[in-house]
Amino acid sequence: xxxxxxxxxxxxxxxxxxxxxxxxxxxxxxxxxxxxxxxxxxxxxxxxxxxxxxxxxxxxxxxxxxxxxxxxxxxxxxxxxxxxxxxxxxxxxxxxxxxxxxxxxxxxxxxxxxxxxxxxxxxxxxxxxxxxxxxxxxxxxxxxxxxxxxxxxxxxxxxxxxxxxxxxxxxxxxxxxxxxxxxxxxxxxxxxxxxxxxxxxxxxxxxxxxxxxxxxxxxxxxxxxxxxxxxxxxxxxxxxxxxxxxxxxxxxxxxxxxxxxxxxxxxxxxxxxxxxxxxxxxxxxxxxxxxxxxxxxxxxxxxxxxxxxxxxxxxxxxxxxxxx
Numbered sequence: 001x002x003x004x005x006x007x008x009x010x011x012x013x014x015x016x017x018x019x020x021x022x023x024x025x026x027x028x029x030x031x032x033x034x035x036x037x038x039x040x041x042x043x044x045x046x047x048x049x050x051x052x053x054x055x056x057x058x059x060x061x062x063x064x065x066x067x068x069x070x071x072x073x074x075x076x077x078x079x080x081x082x083x084x085x086x087x088x089x090x091x092x093x094x095x096x097x098x099x100x101x102x103x104x105x106x107x108x109x110x111x112x113x114x115x116x117x118x119x120x121x122x123x124x125x126x127x128x129x130x131x132x133x134x135x136x137x138x139x140x141x142x143x144x145x146x147x148x149x150x151x152x153x154x155x156x157x158x159x160x161x162x163x164x165x166x167x168x169x170x171x172x173x174x175x176x177x178x179x180x181x182x183x184x185x186x187x188x189x190x191x192x193x194x195x196x197x198x199x200x201x202x203x204x205x206x207x208x209x210x211x212x213x214x215x216x217x218x219x220x221x222x223x224x225x226x227x228x229x230x231x232x233x234x235x236x237x238x239x240x241x242x243x244x245x246x247x248x249x250x251x252x253x254x255x256x257x258x259x260x261x262x263x264x265x266x267x268x269x270x271x272x273x274x275x276x277x278x279x280x281x282x283x284x285x286x287x288x289x290x291x292x293x294x295x296x297x298x299x300x301x302x303x304x305x306x307x308x309x310x311x312x313x314x315x316x317x318x319x320x321x322x323x324x
Contacts, residue, residue, distance in 0.1 A: 026053040030128035032060045032119050033095050038134035040095065042164040045318060046132040047099035049162075052202065055129070056105040060122055061092040062115040080112055116152035123159055130320075132162045135312060151309060154293075154321055160195065164318045176200075179207045180286040182277045182311075185250060188292030188324040195322055196290040197258040205287070207264040209255055210280055211247050212273045213240075244268060274310040282316055290320045 031046040033039040043059075050057050063080070080088065088110045096106045111118040123131055135150050154161050181196035183189045193209065200207040248268055255264040269276040281289050293308045312319050 026050075026055045026129045028056050028058060028126050028128050030058045030060060030119070030123050030126060030131045031096075032062065032115070032131070032133045033092060034061070034115075034134075035091065035095065036134065038164075038166040040134075041166060042132050042134040042162075043095055043099070045162070045164050047096070047102065047104060049130070049132065050099065050104045051102060056107060057096065057099060058107045058109055058122065058126055058128065059092050059096050060109045060111065060119065061088055062111045062113065062118045063088065064112070064114065080110070085110055115149045116156075119149070119153050120156055123157055128159050130160045130162055131157055132164065135163045135165050150312075154308070154312065157323070160320055160322045162318055162320045163312050163315075165315060176203050176205045176287040178284055178287045179205050179290065180277075180281050180284060180288070181207060181209050181290040182273070182292075183209055183211050183251065183254070184273075184292075185211070186292060186294065186324075188294050188322060190292070191322045191324045192290045192292035192320075193254060193258075195320065196288075197260060197264075199288070199290075200258075200260055200262070200264075204262070206262055207258070207260060208267055208280070208284060208286070209251050209264045210267045210269065210277065211251055212276045213243055213247060213268065213270045214273060274307050274314075277311055278314055278316075286317050288318050288320060289315055290322070293321050293323050 026049065029046050029050050031043060033043060046057055049055065089108055092110060093100075093106070093108045096104075096108075100106050109122060111122070119131065119133075122128070131153060133150060133153065150163060154163070176199055179196050179200050181189075181193050183193055196207055199205065248266065251266040251268070255266055258264055267280060269280065277289070277291070280286075289311065291308060291311060308321060312321070
């Protein structure tokens with residue numbers, strides 16, 4: 001789970017094992033499309049990444065039996081007839097014409113079934129190095145709506161997932177120049193830092209490393225320390241300074257290990273993690289936000305819904321989530 005502000009002593013050993021200088025290798029990108037404007041932005045970004053890493057794109061459209069249009073029909077086995085398959089294949093390929101025109105290899109896939117399940121299955125079968133998908137599609141044969149398909153993919157994908165909000169516009173140049181990586185010192189956030197460092201190196205981007213201390217009170221507002229009993233106020237103030245010093249020391253140490261030519265910017269904030277992360281993303285006009293998410297047990301799912309999900313829902317830029 002996310003544990004901003006919690007001291008992870010067991011991760012000290014993990015940090016020494018990180019190989020932050022390793023160059024990321026992306027060879028295959030899975031990009032689902034529901035033909036909506038939201039997924040169109042994801043297609044644009046998938047093409048940019050594929051062009052930069054010389055990767056192939058697997059373009060996937062999934063249609064459920066319940067969403068099949070009247071003029072199409074399913075066979076007894078649940079597969080589309082040839083006419084429907086051909087039409088959907090052409091429609092899917094049409095969404096990637098700019099990518100193919102730029103010389104990017106695109107494999108077109110059309111599946112029938114549960115969209116989330118088929119996306120996850122295809123990601124495992126390829127296997128995909130990253131899934132790139134929109135967050136708020138509401139048109140076409142099947143909705144890719146956060147809270148349903150996208151959320152289930154985020155929770156269960158073994159590979160990184162890059163979610164692209166409808167308002168995120170891809171550029172004609174390299175996809176990222178300002179990266180933000182949220183770090184809670186867990187193993188998953190170390191994986192996120194490794195990924196972000198590699199992206200920063202490949203695209204010569206500026207990387208900001210952010211840690212959020214989740215203080216006992218939601219901020220703002222917070223009680224003034226002088227309003228507390230003197231002894232408790234002094235102890236609390238000292239404890240806060242201690243945690244801030246230690247967190248900054250760990251961030252600086254990690255920054256030095258990235259080996260980036262542009263030394264990462266280190267930032268420390270206090271408050272609710274998702275509020276502070278989104279605030280910094282807005283402040284810095286981040287092109288990409290990279291976060292690590294933890295396991296899949298019931299507690300993790302609850303925390304995912306309250307932290308990572310809120311970040312993805314409200315982010316002003318694409319969000320890359322990695323799980324360890």
